[in-house]
Amino acid sequence: MADKTRRTASRATNPTVSRTTWLVIVLLAFVGQVAWAVENNFLNLFVQDSFGASLQDVALMVSASALTATLTTLFVGAWSDRVRRRKVFVVAGAALWGVSIIGFASIQGISDTLSPDATQAARMGVTLTIVFDCVMTFFGSLSNDAAFNAWLTDVTDETNRGRVEGVNSAMPLIAMLAVFGGAMALMHVGDDGTVTYDYPALFVTVGVLVGAAAVVAGILMRDSHPASSVEQGWLRGVARNFSPVAMRENPVLYLVLLGYCIFSTALQVFMPYYVLYLRLPYVLGEDYVFVMAPGIVIAAVFTIFYGRRLDKLGFERAVRLPLVLFVAGCLALTLLTSVAGVFVGSVLMLCGYLGAVACFAAEVRNNTPADRAGVLQGVRMFMVVLVPMLVGPWIGSAVSSGSGAIGGFGVVGDGFTPSSLIFLAGALVSLAVVPTLVAVRRRRHAVE
Template sequence: MKTKTNSAHFWLFLWGLGLAGQLCWNIENQWFNTFVYAKIAKDSTIVTLMVVTSALVTTFSTFLFGTLSDRIGSRRKFIAFGYIAWGIFTIVFGFTEFLNTGIVAMGAKSSIWIAFLVILIDNIMSFFGSMGNDSGFSAWSNDLTTNQNRGQVGAVLAFLPVIGTIIGTVAGGLLIGSDDNYNRLFWCMGIFVITAGILSLLFLKDSPTLLPHRNGTLWQQFTAVFRSKGLFTQKELLLVCVTTALFFISFNIYFVHMGNWMIYRMGFGADSMGLIQGIGLLLASLLVIPCIGLINRDKTPIITFAAIIINMAGLWILALFIRPENVDTQKLFSPQNLLLFFAIFLAGAGYILVVQSMTMWVKQLYPQESRGQFEGIRVLFFTLIPMIIGTVIGNIIIKNGAGSIVNEYGITENIPTESIYLWAALLLIFPMIPLLFGTKAYYKRVKEGASQKGSVHIPK
C-alpha cells in the first residue's frame, strides 16, 4: 500500500492525523496540568514529574518504534495501533479523579499514590502517542516530503500545533465548562483519536520509496545514531538540534504552567483562558503563510532569528506589564485585556515560526534510510532535553515564588506568577549562539549545492 507525493490522499492524512495528534498533545500539555490542579492538588511538582517522565518515555518510544519502522519498511501499523491505544488511555486518564476524594480526607500517603497513578497513566498514554505520532506519523510525512513541497509541508506542520492549541484550548475550555467536567473533554478527544487510528489502519498508505533498511541487529541499529560516526559528525544537524533545544527550554519554563497562571493567578475561567490563547495563536498562525516561500528560497535561518526575537518580546510584556489588577476577568474583550492579547500573539508567533522553520530545517538533514530513527533525535532535542531542564527550572521558580502559599488546610499551593516569563525571556539569549554557527553551515551547504536529502549516512 503506497501513496504518491502531493496526492489528495497524502494531504488528507497529513492534515487529519496531524490534527488528531496535536489535539491530543494539547490536552496532555495543557489540560492535564489544569486537571491536576483542579482534581488532585495544586502542586507544581506533580506537573513537573508528569512532564519529565512522559518526555523520557516519549523519546524511548520514538527511537524504538522509529527503528522498527525503518527495519520493516512501513509506518502504517505503528500509526494506526499507536493512535488507537493513545485515545484509549486519554479516556482512562480521566478516571483518576474518582480515586481522589480529597487530599485532606485521605492523608499525605494516599495522595502520593494517587499522584503516582496519574503520572503512570500519563506515561502509558505518551508511550503509545509517540508510537503513533512522533515515530509513525512524523516519519511518514517526511517520507513524502520533497524539495518541491518542503515549504508547504513545513507550513502544515507549523499550522497543526497552532490549530491543535486553538481548538484544544477553546473547545477544551467549553467542554470542561464551569462545572470542571474534564472527563467530557477526555472522552471526546479519546474517541476522535481512536477513530483516526482505525481510519489509518484501513486506508493509510506508505510512501512508494520507503524500503526496509536493516543495519545489523535491532540493538545495533537502535544505537547506531549515538556512535561517534553517527549524529555527532553531522555538524549542521547537531547545531540545529542544540538551537531548538535551548529555545524549548525557555518555552517549557512557562508553557506547561500558563493555563494555571491564567486561571489561578489572573482569575480567568477555563473557557476564557482558551479563548485568549486561541485568538492570539490564530492571528499568529497567519505569519506561517509568507514564510512558506521564504523556506523554499532557503531563508530558514532568517525566520528563526526573527521568531526568537518576537517570542522574547511577548514574554517581556507578560513579565513586566501583565498583573491581576491590570486585566478584566469579567469582560474578556475589554480594552484592559488588549495588552494581554498582544503579548500572547507575540509569544505565540515566535513559537509557531520556530516550529515551522526548525522542523523543516532538521528534517532535510535526515538520512533517507533512517528517517524513522532520526525522529527520535528530533524528539530528544525538541522534547526530552527541553522538557526536563525547562520544567525543572519552572518548578524551582514557582516553588520559590510569591505564588507559593499555605491554604487554610495547611497545604502548600503553588500558583505560577509572572516570574516564569521573565526567566524564560532571559534564557532566549542562549539559542542565538548555536544558531549563528548553524546559519553559517546552512548557507555553506546551500552554496555548495549539497541540500539533497539522504546525503547523510550512518556507517555500520
Template sequence: MHSDSKKSTVSFWSFVWLLGLAGQLCWNMENQWFNTFVYAKIAKDPTIISWMLAISAMATTVSTFLFGCISDRKGTRKTLISVGYILWGIFTILFGTTEFLRNQENQNASIIGVAFAVIAADAIMSFFGSMGNDIGFNAWINDYMTPENSGALGAALAVQPVIGTIAGTILGGLLVGADDNYMRLFVVIGGSVILLGLYSLFGMKDAESLRSSVKGSFSQQFFSIFNIKEYLKHRELIFVNLMLAVYFISFNVYFSHLGNFMIYYLGFTADTMGLIEGVGLLIAMFTTIPAIKLIQKGKSALIILVAIIINSIGLLIIGLLVSPTNVDPSTIWNPHLLAGVLFVGIGYMLFLQTITVWSKRLYPEDSRGQFEGIRIIFYVLIPMVVAPLISNPIIKRSGEFVDEYGFTEYLPTNAVFIAGFVVVLLTIIPLYFAQRKSMEKS
C-alpha cells in the first residue's frame, strides 16, 4: 500500500468494495437481466441476444484500448472511473426506455427497429462501463497491488462478481416483480452507479507511484499495443490470456441464457430464480478464503485445474439431471439444480480469483492500462463473439416451440450446458503451457 495512514487504508478498501460491487451489479444486470428483458419485452429469439453480446463486446474492446492508452499517457485512473461510472449509469437508465418503442400495430417491423435500438443502447452503455470499470477501476487496483495484498485483492475481485450476481439476481427479481417492471430495475441500479461515480470524483486518489507514460505521439502509443512481436515476448501471459478466452467462451455459451432457461423453460419466476442462484453462489463464495494462501504459495495452476473440474461437474449435473419434468418451480428446493449451480459457482469463483492475480502480476509496469485492453480481447471480445456461434444454433435446433398464438419461440434447453461442459475442458490445454512457462522462470 502506498500510504501508511489507517484512514487511507480504510478509504482504499471502501473504494475497492463500493466501486467493485457497483460495477459487478451493473455487469450482472447486463449479462442476466438484459437478456430476460429481451425475451419479456421484445421477442423470444436468441439472435437478438447474440448480436447484443457481439456488438457490446466490440464496443468494450474499443473502449479499453482507447482509454487504456489515455490513462497511461495522462497518468490518471480517477477521472476515467468517475466520468465512466456516471455515464454508465445514465445509459443504463436510457437502455430501459427502449421498451417504449414497441409498435403494437406492426409487430414485425417494430421488433426489428426495437432490436436495433436495444443493441445500440447496450453497446453505448458497455463503452462507458468499460471506461470506468474495466480500464479505470481495474488499472487503479493494479497500481495498488503488492505481493502482500495481491491475494486479498484477488479474492475481493473474485468475490465481487458473485456478490454482484447474488444481489443483482435477487434484487433484480424483486425490482422486476410479477408485473415485469424492468424500468424500475434499470433506474435503481443506474442511479446507484451514478451516485458512486460522483462519490469517487471527490473522495478517490490515484496511487502515489502512478506516473504518466508517454511513448511518442498518441497514435504511436495507441497502435504500439498491436505490436505482435513485442506481445509475443510475454509467453506466459499469452497462455494465461488463452485460458481466459476458452473458459469464458464456455461461460457465455450457457450463462447468457441461464435466466431464460430457468424462467421460460423450467417455469420459475424471476424472484425464485434469484434465490436458487443466490443460495448456491453464496456458499461458493467461501471457497475464495483458503484459495488466497494457495495463490500466495504459487499454486495458481493447481487451483485453476480444480476449478475447471468442479465447473464441468456442475455443468453436467444441470445438463443431464435438470429438466421441466423433475423441478418444482414453486420452491427453491430443487437439489439437482442447486447442486449444479453450486459447483458451477465454485469453479467460476476459483478460476476468476486465481487468473486475475496471475495475469496482473505479468503486466509491464509502464503499460498496465493498455494490457488491461489486451485482457479484454480474451475476457470479453473473443468469448462474446465466439460463444453465440455455438449457443445460438443449439438453441434454434433444440428449443424451438410454437406458442398459443402460432408464433415461433426459441427457448434455451439443457443442450447449452452440455456444450459449455465440452468447451470448458479445453481450458486445460493453455493451462498446461502457462504452467510450463511459469516453471521455466522460477
C-alpha cells in the first residue's frame, strides 16, 4: 500500500516541467551522453588502436569504470539528499568532468616518455587509460549519475515522466550520432581498410563542450531542494537502501530494478564490442558510420514518441514491445552480415534498447521515495551499471574468444575478434526479464 500512496502523492506535489527546465534537461542530458559516448565507444577504440589492448583489457576498463561510477553515485547521491542540494554537484562535477576528459589527450605522450621500450609503453598506456577513465568517471558520475538524475526525479511526476524519459533515454543514441558524425572529420582510413581517429583532438573538443555546459547550467538551472532525508546517519542511510527492510517497504521498486538489472546485463554482453564488430572489414568496415547514423535517428525518434505512449499505457504494457524488438534485433545481428541485414538488426535492437530503458527508468522514478532520490541513484547504478558491467562484458569476451565465429557461420578470425554470437548471448540473457515483469504485475494486483 505504501507504493500506491507514494505514487499518488508525487502527482500532487511535483511541479510542471517549465520551458527553462526542459532546456536544462535537454542540454545536460545531451552533453552528458556525449561524454559517456566517448567513454563507452571511443575509449575502447583508443586503447585498442593506440596500445593494442585486448578485449580482456576493454572488459577490465569497463568493469573498473562501473565500480567507480556506482560508488560515486551512491555516496554523492546520499550526500545531496542530506544537504538538500543538487545544483552545486551538477555544475562543479561537470566542470571537472570536462577537464578530466581533456586529460586523455596526454596519455600517449606520457606513456612514451616514461617507457622508451615500445612494449612497456603500450602496457603503461593501457594502465593509464584505465586510471584516467576511473578519474573521469568519478566526476561524470558525481555530476550526471548522482546529482542530475536525482534532480530529474525531483522535478517530474507520473504525468510527465514517460515523456521526459523518452527524451532522456534517446539522448545516448543522439549523442552517439553527434560524436561519430563529428569524429568523421578526425577519421583516418588505412591502406588495409582499418579505421582510426585523431583521438587527442576528439578528447579536447568533448572536454571543452562539457565545461561549457557546466557554465550554462550554473546560470539556468534551479535547484530542486528535495525533501529532507529521514535517515540519521549518512552511511546508515546508504546501507539501509540495500536491506530487506527497504525491499519490503518498496517491493515494486526493487522488482523493477531487478528487471532493469537483467536487461542491462543483456545489453552489456555486446554493447562494449558493438562498434568494434561493425567496423570489421568483413562486416561494414569504414562505412559503418553511414549505416549506424540513420539507424540511430530512427531509434531516437521511436523512443521520444514512445515515451508519450508510456505515460498512457503504464509500465507493464509499455515495456513488452521494446523487449520483443530487442530480441528480434539481436537475432538479426547474429545471423546477418549484409549491409541491409546489419542495418535492420541494428534498428530493431536500438529501438528495443532505448524503449525498454525509458520504461524501466520512468518506473524506477515513479516508485522512488521523495526523500531518497539521491541515494537511490546509487542503488540504481549498482543494479543497472555495476552488476551488468561486471558480468555482461565478460560474457561477450568469453563468447568471442571461445568461438571466433563471424556472422554465426563459423568463419574464423583471431581469438580477440568480436563474434556475432555476442548478440545471440545478449538476446538469451534478456529473456530472464520476463519473470520479473510477472512478479511486478502480481504484486500490483495484490495491492489493488
